[in-house]
Amino acid sequence: MYPFKVNNPTTVNAAAQALAGGKAAIIAGGTEQLFFLKAMHSPATPPETLVNLKSIPGLTDIKEEGNTLKIGALATLTAIANNDIIKSKYTALAQAAKAVASPELRNQGTIGGNICQRVQCWYYKADNNLFPCRRKVSNGPCYALLGDNRYNSIFGQVNTCYAVNPSDTAPALLALGAKIVTNKKTYNASEFWSATNTSDIEKTTVLALDEIVTEIQIPAPAAGTKSAFKKFALRKSFDFPIVNAAAVITLSGGTVSKASIALNAVHNLPRKATAAEDSINGKAINADTAWDAGVAALNGANAMPQTPANTTWDTIGNKYMIQIAKVLVKRAILDCR
Amino acid sequence: MTEEKKGISRREFLKDASLIVGGAAVGSTMLGTVAVASCNNNNNTTTSVGPSGGGRHSLFKVNGIDHWVEIEPYWSLNFVIREKLGLTFTKMGCDRGECGHCTVLVNDLPIYSCMMLAQDAIDKPIETAEILSPDLTNLDGIAKSFRDNAAFQCGFCTAGWMIATKALLKKNPSPNLDQVREELAGHLCICSGIIEICQTVVKIGQGG
Numbered sequence A: 001m002y003p004f005k006v007n008n009p010t011t012v013n014a015a016a017q018a019l020a021g022g023k024a025a026i027i028a029g030g031t032e033q034l035f036f037l038k039a040m041h042s043p044a045t046p047p048e049t050l051v052n053l054k055s056i057p058g059l060t061d062i063k064e065e066g067n068t069l070k071i072g073a074l075a076t077l078t079a080i081a082n083n084d085i086i087k088s089k090y091t092a093l094a095q096a097a098k099a100v101a102s103p104e105l106r107n108q109g110t111i112g113g114n115i116c117q118r119v120q121c122w123y124y125k126a127d128n129n130l131f132p133c134r135r136k137v138s139n140g141p142c143y144a145l146l147g148d149n150r151y152n153s154i155f156g157q158v159n160t161c162y163a164v165n166p167s168d169t170a171p172a173l174l175a176l177g178a179k180i181v182t183n184k185k186t187y188n189a190s191e192f193w194s195a196t197n198t199s200d201i202e203k204t205t206v207l208a209l210d211e212i213v214t215e216i217q218i219p220a221p222a223a224g225t226k227s228a229f230k231k232f233a234l235r236k237s238f239d240f241p242i243v244n245a246a247a248v249i250t251l252s253g254g255t256v257s258k259a260s261i262a263l264n265a266v267h268n269l270p271r272k273a274t275a276a277e278d279s280i281n282g283k284a285i286n287a288d289t290a291w292d293a294g295v296a297a298l299n300g301a302n303a304m305p306q307t308p309a310n311t312t313w314d315t316i317g318n319k320y321m322i323q324i325a326k327v328l329v330k331r332a333i334l335d336c337r
Numbered sequence B: 001m002t003e004e005k006k007g008i009s010r011r012e013f014l015k016d017a018s019l020i021v022g023g024a025a026v027g028s029t030m031l032g033t034v035a036v037a038s039c040n041n042n043n044n045t046t047t048s049v050g051p052s053g054g055g056r057h058s059l060f061k062v063n064g065i066d067h068w069v070e071i072e073p074y075w076s077l078n079f080v081i082r083e084k085l086g087l088t089f090t091k092m093g094c095d096r097g098e099c100g101h102c103t104v105l106v107n108d109l110p111i112y113s114c115m116m117l118a119q120d121a122i123d124k125p126i127e128t129a130e131i132l133s134p135d136l137t138n139l140d141g142i143a144k145s146f147r148d149n150a151a152f153q154c155g156f157c158t159a160g161w162m163i164a165t166k167a168l169l170k171k172n173p174s175p176n177l178d179q180v181r182e183e184l185a186g187h188l189c190i191c192s193g194i195i196e197i198c199q200t201v202v203k204i205g206q207g208g
């Protein structure tokens, strides 16, 4: 690694001040940040200083207060996956945390880092800026359009970028109606992820450069609510998602009175599947209604164009992701029975 | 045998090593010397890389032994363990959090030392695979079973599997195969069989 400095603040304010100059970046668990710093994936000057959030006390607590579950941004994915309250009442989140990477990375990685992580696209992540893509230089191409796009967006581009947001916890938080608290304000999960943050093209969120996620709050689910998370990856044991999905469903009298469904790794941003929610609402859950909702969730999805340039490769395109996503939505819904 | 007896004091060693600042290139012969010393250092005496205590030196408590090391903020824990303390059982594989070869225990939890800054492990109990085999005639049960069941081929991944196995068995003394596969999912073996390794861990849990 190159010689960066590390700042170990003891308050969120001090951390924000250290970030304000723009030459610093946050490190929490470091599993994503160090990956990118080691890769030197970007032509931009890497940060001079890493601001270590782990030195700030009190950011790892997980507690239920009144009708709200509060999770400190520095809580590890292991702590979330093993928490009894989360397992029983916010099941989709526990399952999502458990599905991230490997046990070691879950011991190190935090939920704050998980929801703020950068996009997934192997051209973008390649070492030494091997592919100076659209996301890094203004006139760069999208290499996924020209080459291997089997893990890229099935919901089109944002700013000509077909990368996907790979966070496993994001769809669970989106479906559970979480709020994300920073040192500046509180966001609904639905407004937290953004593809057009001009302050830093690397960012996948609306956060300003000196903005720090401090807590995640989730409202207690209504009586009769169940939730589930499903993930498809190349290796079941340890891999980024190819597609993931979360469903949170309230049943009353045998039919769905409220449904909240989200997908990720299918687009630049985590995606709320409102058409799927409408489809299942008011119905009893069975294989047919769940499948119909899966089909509705993928309304408007399209495989990426296969250009002559990439048909000479052994490419398979990303059409299969549409089918997988439908099935994951179906299975997540069926688990909420 | 201590380094002093070989005619190089730790202090001198440190002086030489620290000349190469940022040192991805610390000489391997010298490290070999330290590795032997640390590895055999079975009693709980304090070894130090550099003058002990205070100043710019930080405390690394590895396998119950205190080491004082002057670190740079951008060094990974893996770099300190291998290149500064000479504990080379822990390997560097991918350097990207993908293979598990660099696994060590920090506060009893398995973590990837390539993905942790050394500064984050200061003062915390760290365990490396050396603790399982202080010397080759004195293997711990885990290391012995890995050997007896030939749960390795080239051995490059083995230290990572073994130290993670230690943490797993502490949590769950007799895991079944599914539990082993789930808990050790963060480890790759490129040349032998992952399933043989997992079966060995099950066997260890069953007492042999």
Ligand SMILES: Cc1cc2nc3c(=O)[nH]c(=O)nc-3n(C[C@H](O)[C@H](O)[C@H](O)COP(=O)(O)OP(=O)(O)OC[C@H]3O[C@@H](n4cnc5c(N)ncnc54)[C@H](O)[C@@H]3O)c2cc1C
Residues within 6 Å of the ligand: A025, A026, A027, A028, A029, A030, A031, A032, A033, A034, A035, A053, A073, A074, A077, A099, A100, A101, A102, A105, A108, A109, A110, A111, A112, A113, A114, A115, A116, A117, A118, A166, A167, A168, A169, A207, A211, A212, A213, A214, A238, A239, A240, A241, B096, B097, B098
């Ligand atoms: C081999 C490998 C496999 C992986 N597999 C998966 C996977 O399957 N699913 C998945 O979701 N992720 C995966 N990841 C990504 C990553 O490990 C996890 O997302 C992890 O949760 C990131 O958390 P962290 O604390 O390590 O983040 P860090 O690396 O510390 O930070 C990640 C990013 O978020 C920012 N950040 C961190 N905390 C905050 C905060 N509180 N406020 C504002 N910004 C913040 C940092 O600036 C940085 O850009 C994988 C990573 C690796 C290396």
Ligand code: FES
Residues within 6 Å of the ligand: B091, B092, B093, B094, B095, B096, B097, B098, B099, B100, B101, B102, B103, B112, B113, B114, B115
């Ligand atoms: S070297 Fe650390 S996980 Fe591969």
Ligand code: FES
Residues within 6 Å of the ligand: B151, B152, B153, B154, B155, B156, B157, B158, B188, B189, B190, B191, B192
């Ligand atoms: S024994 Fe060779 S990599 Fe596992």
